[in-house]
Amino acid sequence: MPTTPRARARAQTMEDIVRIGRDHLATDGAAALSLRAVARDLGVVSSAVYRYVRSRDELLTLLVIDGYTALGDAVDAALADAPDDPREQLLVLARTVRAWALAEPARYGLLFGTPVPGYDAPVEQTTAPGTRVILAMQRLFARAHERGQLTAPDPLPVVSAPLTGSFAAIRGEFDLDLPDWLIVRGVTLWASLFGLVSGDVFDMYGPETFADRDELFELQLGALLDMLGFRT
Incomplete structure (x- = not known):
């Protein structure tokens, strides 16, 4: 202070x-x-x-950091009150991201929408706040795997040596015990979640396509968790 x-x-x-x-x-x-x-x-x-x-770019950077921090704080606060179960915690995380995005569409759009022409966010300032939610998800994936809650694919996917190296770097950087197949599924869940949220925030569905978007989102979350490998 x-x-x-x-x-x-x-x-x-x-x-x-x-x-x-x-x-x-x-x-x-x-x-x-x-x-x-x-x-x-x-x-x-x-x-x-x-x-x-x-400069304007410096102001944009301040707003990007502010937005990522607000989203990360909202997720951390929600997870602190969530049950000690990775599946339930992933549901809480996803719902929190969507709720924050719908309440803050302009800030969400700055973070995950169309890039601002002529602006490149400085990675040395924005990577740490920008990966908070992703890291929280990865830790929940690892916890679910450690507890035996996930079913591995059979057969396991074949991953090339260069991509295996990328996965190893992620494990090392964040000290995570994640097999390659779970990193693939985890990245798929992460990208899908923000795609679903963007569909709502930017009204990609159209105003009258679905009678209940909340219900649709819950059904989509269930499908994503099934894809991740949670045992039913």
């Missing part, structure tokens, strides 16, 4: 800039973000904002 008045004032200004940036993201979209507009709402001249945020 900032300890001096100047540090506290700077931290508060940064919080205000991110908050105002979120408001503009929701009303104007990521591509239209403007530091000049943020300065106007902050009540300062535009040159003053550049002492805190040097």
Whole structure:
């Protein structure tokens, strides 16, 4: 926590800039973000904002980190109250991601929607917050496997040496005990989950195609968990 008045004032200004940036993201979209507009709402001249945020891209990065952090915090809080069962925890995680995305469509769109033209998120700043939910899922996959809750495919899929190396790097980086087949299925579940959520957030289904999207989502989750290998 900032300890001096100047540090506290700077931290508060940064919080205000991110908050105002979120408001503009929701009303104007990521591509239209403007530091000049943020300065106007902050009540300062535009040159003053550049002492805190040097460019539109830097503001976008702050908003990306803010969004990933908010989503990760929501998932962590939900999992802390979930039953000690990997299958139930995966359901809680998936429902939480969807609920957050529907409540925060602009922030979700910045993270998982159409890339902002001319902007590349700096990996050194965004990878850690951006992989929190993915890592939480991987740990739940590993826990389910350790408890014998998953059925392996028979026969096991044949994985090439280069891809096996990629899987080994993932296991080493995150200290996970995941066989190759479960990494394949886990990545499939992860990509499918965010595809389903994007379908809802961006209204890809159309307004009248399905009578109950909540029910549809639950049925889709059940199918994904069956695919992962949970014993029935």
